[in-house]
Amino acid sequence: MREFAFTVSYDDGADHLMDVFIDHPGLYARTTSCHATTETMWRVDEVTGPEEALADYDEQLAGITRCSSLRGMGGCPIDWHHEVLEERPTRRRIYSRQSEGEGCRSVPYLAAKHLGDGVLCRAEQHGEEYRWRILAEDDAAMSAIHDDLDGNLRAGIELEFERLSHSPEWPDDRMTRTDLPYEQREAVELAVEHGYYETPRRASIQEIAATEGIATSTLQYRLTRAEAWLATTFAGTENGESVPPTAAVGDD
Structure with a gap:
């Protein structure tokens, strides 16, 4: 192919x-x-x-x-x-x-x-x-x-x-950006942008929330929901299972 x-x-x-x-x-x-x-x-x-x-x-x-x-x-x-x-x-x-x-x-x-x-x-x-x-x-x-x-x-x-x-990089349908509700996808993107997942961290949840004008509790909730879906999806795909996107739906 x-x-x-x-x-x-x-x-x-x-x-x-x-x-x-x-x-x-x-x-x-x-x-x-x-x-x-x-x-x-x-x-x-x-x-x-x-x-x-x-x-x-x-x-x-x-x-x-x-x-x-x-x-x-x-x-x-x-x-x-x-x-x-x-x-x-x-x-x-x-x-x-x-x-x-x-x-x-x-x-x-x-x-x-x-x-x-x-x-x-x-x-x-x-x-x-x-x-x-x-x-x-x-x-x-x-x-x-x-x-x-x-x-x-x-x-x-x-x-x-x-x-x-001749070595196609065809994406996997089981895990894409559209599977996350927008608010949760945005929370992950902000966390990455501000270096939350870097070692050492460049910014805390509180600092990101303050910079972006989002309530800390709201950002934390959305990020936690997104991380939960990412983890269960990863575990499911590793075992050959499909995890429905509704597992992440909390604020769409």
């Missing part, structure tokens, strides 16, 4: 939907399922973030009438449908269907067109970056996707190819 990995970066204002991720650094999305033909793409995305970020995301998602860079490339009118499968204050699971229009070509469409059946696609969105992973057979002609992508970038979008590897 070969993995094709690349990142598309967006300037502020280049795309309305990506602007939501740029404006809200705590917003994160990943594609958990994706299927495409040369006519239609179906996908399921999990999105987590603060409530105000998800409210902006919902508004932009509901207003899609033309091909967005989140769903494809080109800016042409599209036949677009989406449905919210799960809705929580800081989490969404969204199903969508997009029929490919003339000049509007999604990344999964390009994979289906150039690589044929049996191709797997994954994607992540965070900040200004939209990262793609494509897994295909060893003899797949990945250069065709490179040329098609590189020839269809519009102003404000930059393409960076990371690797073409």
Whole structure:
């Protein structure tokens, strides 16, 4: 198998939907399922973030009438449908269907067109970056996707190819950022950022809470819940078991 990995970066204002991720650094999305033909793409995305970020995301998602860079490339009118499968204050699971229009070509469409059946696609969105992973057979002609992508970038979008590897670094579905409620994920990220897990520690829970304007008890609770889920998930995956994300839900 070969993995094709690349990142598309967006300037502020280049795309309305990506602007939501740029404006809200705590917003994160990943594609958990994706299927495409040369006519239609179906996908399921999990999105987590603060409530105000998800409210902006919902508004932009509901207003899609033309091909967005989140769903494809080109800016042409599209036949677009989406449905919210799960809705929580800081989490969404969204199903969508997009029929490919003339000049509007999604990344999964390009994979289906150039690589044929049996191709797997994954994607992540965070900040200004939209990262793609494509897994295909060893003899797949990945250069065709490179040329098609590189020839269809519009102003404000930059393409960076990371690797073409025969040793795929395909991520494990059992443990991802979207499995934690946003507040707990944020607590872990703050702890790492401030050096809480370093030896020696650069900051205590009290110091981090004071710096970030969060009640110490709230930060401690969220971090404890997140650590409990991380520990049980790690133990479960080591034993070949799957630990449901609801084990961590306490303040979503």
